[in-house]
Amino acid sequence: MSLLVQKYGGTSVGTVERIGAVADKVAGFREQGHDMVVVVSAMSGETNRLIALANDIQERPDPREMDVLVSTGEQVTIALLCMALKKRGWDARSYTGGQVRILTDDSHTKARIQEIDEANMRADLDAGRVVVVAGFQGVDAKGNITTLGRGGSDTTGVALAAALKADECQIYTDVDGVYTTDPRVVDRARRLEKITFEEMLEMASLGSKVLQIRAVEFAGKYNVPLRVLSSFKEGPGTLITLDEEENTMEQPVVSGIAFNRDEAKITLAGIPDTPGIASKILAPVGEANVEVDVIVQNVGADNTTDLTFTVNRGDMNKTVELLSAVAKEIGAREVSGDDAIAKVSIVGVGMRSHAGVASTMFKALAEEGINIQMITTSEIKISVIISEKYLELAVRTLHSAFGLDAEVTA
Ligand code: ADP
Ligand code: ASP
Ligand code: MG
Helix, strand or coil: CCEEEEEECCHHHCCHHHHHHHHHHHHHHHHCCCEEEEEECCCCCHHHHHHHHHHHHCCCCCHHHHHHHHCHHHHHHHHHHHHHHHHCCCCEEEECHHHHCEEECCCCCCCCEEEECCHHHHHHHHCCCEEEEECCEEECCCCCEEECCCCCHHHHHHHHHHHHCCCEEEEEECCCCCECCCCCCCCCCCECCEEEHHHHHHHHHCCCCCCCHHHHHHHHHCCCCEEEEECCCCCCCEEEECCHHHHHCCCCCCCEEEEECCEEEEEEEEEECCCCHHHHHHHHHHHCCCCEEEEEEEECCCCEEEEEEEEEHHHHHHHHHHHHHHHHHHCCCEEEEECCEEEEEEECHHHHHCCCHHHHHHHHHHHCCCCCCEEEEECCEEEEEEEHHHHHHHHHHHHHHCCCCCCCCC
16 A cells, blocks of 8 residues: 555546546545545646636736636646545545645745645545645745646646655656657657656756656655656556666667757847956846846857847747847847747767767758757757757657667557
8 A cells, every 4th residue: 555646637637527537547546545645737728728818818917816817727627526536435625735735935827835734635645535636836925826837737746745755656647658759749759668867857848848847856856756657548657767776777878859849049149249248138138037048159250249049939029129228238230039949959868978979969950951050968968959840850850860769560
């Protein structure tokens, strides 16, 4: 008998029938004697629908009110799942984030969990009840509802598993594990039996939305055994491993390929090449709460330089606007934005011990006529910025070039 925390994502609870199927699954685990804490997302499409309603009223609604609005999606599913469990003869009780008391900071729409009160959940588990918790939400010290950022139910699941010292945190979704790349884009993507925590962290931060990055961070920090599985079909899923020994053995050079369309490129051209210029440009960007990702600076011939960097696509217009004033001040020639770009990254702990990975990557892209606009590397990843129209071709090409393609079965 063990304590399991299971999280079911939007598609897994997308209809009343699907909620019934989740209840059957949870009941099956209870029958085997496991203590169960279940975290659910809003029904698929619901969070987007709520955000669209808000945007029909205002382009940038008040973040506090946004959280009051979008947290309602999860409140629907916790109640429906409890009803479905009770109908099957299992006692269950639902909790919003505030009712558990998942205490967060007060950064609305991207709050961080600070503390979790286990008392209510423990009492229910001891009484034999299934505990059903709304994902994605918490409450700040003043009692305001907060949310944890898109995909945040994953983080709720892992955080509860950490607080309760669960035997495993199981993330149930619409794919049967973590794949070498998004299986919706590459049909020869392969499910990984396991992936190292470090690689999963890179994959998540580079755009693979199968797990929210904060969920992976949490799992690493608190040593939570984490597994991604399908709620639609049986199978072992993918285990995120923390065991260093195991991780260094027989690693392929590249384990996975991530990509992100949500980027835009900003270029300041003809900047006087003097010390302090980069900070004069990037400081106001940071102050405006715009995250900067890849940065490249080229030196021109005539004592001027060009600075290019990427930001989230939604921040492009605001950044160009902001930098137009800065450009005048520092005497730069022009500022431009380009949102038809994408980032493709190869990830693998095996890169540490292999040379020539970058050249294999660049050669494979060149052979397809794909131009690389920017490059950035770290110990276990290489990312390139390319034109968005080549994104799928690039991902497929690299998937083959690094030997990740699944065997085709006739
Ligand atoms: P949920 O609603 O269950 O949280 P998400 O849509 O957030 O599900 O995440 C699951 C999706 O992540 C899959 O449908 C898949 O398209 C996408 N995905 C992206 N990269 C990967 C990957 N490397 N492995 C598996 N799925 C991936
Ligand atoms: N419902 C939220 C979202 O769509 C949280 C989640 O599904 O994890 O982002
Ligand atoms: Mg998700």
